[in-house]
Amino acid sequence: GAVVSQHPSWVICKSGTSVKIECRSLDFQATTMFWYRQFPKQSLMLMATSNEGSKATYEQGVEKDKFLINHASLTLSTLTVTSAHPEDSSFYICSALQASSNQPQHFGDGTRLSIL
Amino acid sequence: SQKIEQNSEALNIQEGKTATLTCNYTNYSPAYLQWYRQDPGRGPVFLLLIRENEKEKRKERLKVTFDTTLKQSLFHITASQPADSATYLCALDVTGGGNKLTFGTGTQLKVEL
Numbered sequence: 001g002a003v004v005s006q007h008p009s010w011v012i013c014k015s016g017t018s019v020k021i022e023c024r025s026l027d028f029q030a031t032t033m034f035w036y037r038q039f040p041k042q043s044l045m046l047m048a049t050s051n052e053g054s055k056a057t058y059e060q061g062v063e064k065d066k067f068l069i070n071h072a073s074l075t076l077s078t079l080t081v082t083s084a085h086p087e088d089s090s091f092y093i094c095s096a097l098q099a100s101s102n103q104p105q106h107f108g109d110g111t112r113l114s115i116l
Numbered sequence: 117s118q119k120i121e122q123n124s125e126a127l128n129i130q131e132g133k134t135a136t137l138t139c140n141y142t143n144y145s146p147a148y149l150q151w152y153r154q155d156p157g158r159g160p161v162f163l164l165l166i167r168e169n170e171k172e173k174r175k176e177r178l179k180v181t182f183d184t185t186l187k188q189s190l191f192h193i194t195a196s197q198p199a200d201s202a203t204y205l206c207a208l209d210v211t212g213g214g215n216k217l218t219f220g221t222g223t224q225l226k227v228e229l
Contacts (some may be wrong), residue, residue: 006159032215043205043219044160093159097215102148107159107216 002028005097006108013084014116020080021111023094029074030096034105035067038091048079084115118156119143120208129196130228137191137223139206146208149182149189152154154203154222163204164191 003026011019023033031052036044048069056069060067064086068080077096082087091112095105121140129135139149148167152160160199166173166182166189173180179192193200207217 004159012179034216043221046216046218049216091157095159104162105163105215107152107161110157112157 002098002103002106003029004094004106004108004113005037007096008111009109010112010114012114012116015085016083018080018082019084020078021092021094021112021113023077023079023108025098025106027098028096028098030077030098030100031074032097033071033077034095034097035055035069035077035079036095038093038110044093047079051113066085081113086115089113089115120206120218120220122206123211123223124221126224126226128226128228131197133196135193135196135200135225135227137204137225139188139189139191139220141208144187144208145184148209149180150191150206150207150217151178151180151191152207152219154205156203160205160219180202195226198227198229201226 005026006022007022037047038044039044047057047062048056048058051072052067052071054073058064063099066082071077091110093110095107097105120150121143140154148165151163153163154160164173164180166180168184177194181190203222204212205222209216
């Protein structure tokens, strides 16, 4: 089946640093990838939609300069949390849509981000 | 505003019984609805998709119904097992564009021996 790999699975860093999270589709090409954030006991909230080769589309209230998204290839999208602060601590999950198919989104296993 | 509501309280049932989870939505007419399973610290795993013109869909021990008049989907797990314990999320494409999902808050299911 379609596999989406997310790396790292968890990261702890100091306030003010930038953190990059990678999302890879391992066995299929993904024209579209999505980035979600999930706080404890809450549902997934869509942050942005990333299309290969074009700028990401951000949801209302999500700062595009703080959450930089790059989708440079059909198998890789990255999310960089710039100048991270404790309130950015959350569970970040990506998903990928297979190109030219009616398949549902395939999700990565998430990245637990803790900012001290 | 658009809302997707699932039972916020955890559902505890005995092994072997049927678990029934509810997803209600308002102010929207989705073309389809999806159900996912999420284990702690993991990403969601797709289970079933049901389209607006389908009343019921089955996959092994899972059954989903979709009532567009009531704006409700029911998710059933028959002959439940402790391994079915997880959080179950329903999701809709509220934009109608086909791919952008909005998730419910999820219902935590615990199947006890």
